[in-house]
Amino acid sequence: MGSEPRKGKVSALILHYTASPLPAALDVLQGHKEAHRVGVHYIVTDEIRPRVIQLVPESKSAFHAGKSGWSNLEGMNQHSIGIEIINLDGNVHPYSAAQTEVLFTLCADIIRRHQINPTEVLGHSDIAVGRKVDPGILFPWAKLASLGVGAWPLRDEVAQYLQAPVKIKPDDVRKLLAAYGYRIEPGEAGLKSAIEAFQRHFRPTKVDGIADHETIATIEALVRRYRPQTLRALKIKP
Ligand SMILES: [Zn+2]
Structure with a gap:
């Protein structure tokens, strides 16, 4: 229930918040409600001493x-390990230090065993653009990346791009986000949703779907660090 045989290799790690307390989350995720057909590999609880439940x-x-x-991967269930973190709304409620520590240990272990790239450690909101907002703007992406879990742009490079005038054209924002991995629907609304998803993860202080200078600088620095060939292909000088 809530799972099926795996057909391929694990190449991504996907993080969620449950939007419900532990008992309710367990009820749904253990498949007691037949209609739902949902499942996940791990739950990280929000107790004083958080636990990992497989x-x-x-x-x-x-x-x-x-x-x-994401990127060239379609239907992420087959390609990923999923972790649900107990939090009613990660856009409103911070993740505790204790929970972050337990989560870090779990993620680091999964990443090591499956050789998952930093760019493939993602939120549900990254892989379901316009449809999902978890794990939310308060998720400690920067903290985890500083410990070696997931991707993050180099601060100096963001600053460098911020000091220079914006060189890239609006259409290049779409190309950069797509090259990084985001799935973008056609049209302005599609691009706005993708920018919002990007901001939720990498520039959480303001999620408005507008490609402002800081957002563009962050995208450029991220792509420069992890997908440098893209900048060259778009003739954007690093
Ligand atoms: Zn989710």
Whole structure:
């Protein structure tokens, strides 16, 4: 229930918040409600001493991502390990230091065992653009990246781009986000949703879907660090 045989290799780690307290989350994720058909590999609790509860073996694909995509990967359930973190709303309620520490240890172990790239440690909101907002703007992406889990732009490079005038054209924002991995629907609304998803993860202080100078500088620095060939292809000088 909530899982199926895995057909391929694990190449991504997807993080969520439950939007419900532990008992309710367990009820749904353990598949007691047949209609839901949801599942996830791990839950990280929000107790004073947070625990990791495993619900699905990593060798199976769990139903946590829904319709989703990233880079050249389609339908992320088959390609990922999923972690649900107990938090009612990660856009409102901070993740505790204790919870972050337990989560870090779990993520680091999964990443090491499956050789997952930093750019493939993602939020549900990154892989289901316009549909999901978890794990939310208060998720400690920067903290985890500083410990070696997930991607983050170099601060100096963001500052460098911020000092210079914006060189890239609006259409290049779409190309850079797509090159980094985001799935972008056509049209302005599609781009706005993708910018919002990007901001939620990498510039959480302001999520408005507008490609302001800081947002563009952050995208450029991130792409420069992890997908440098893209900058060259777009003729954007690093
Ligand atoms: Zn989710």
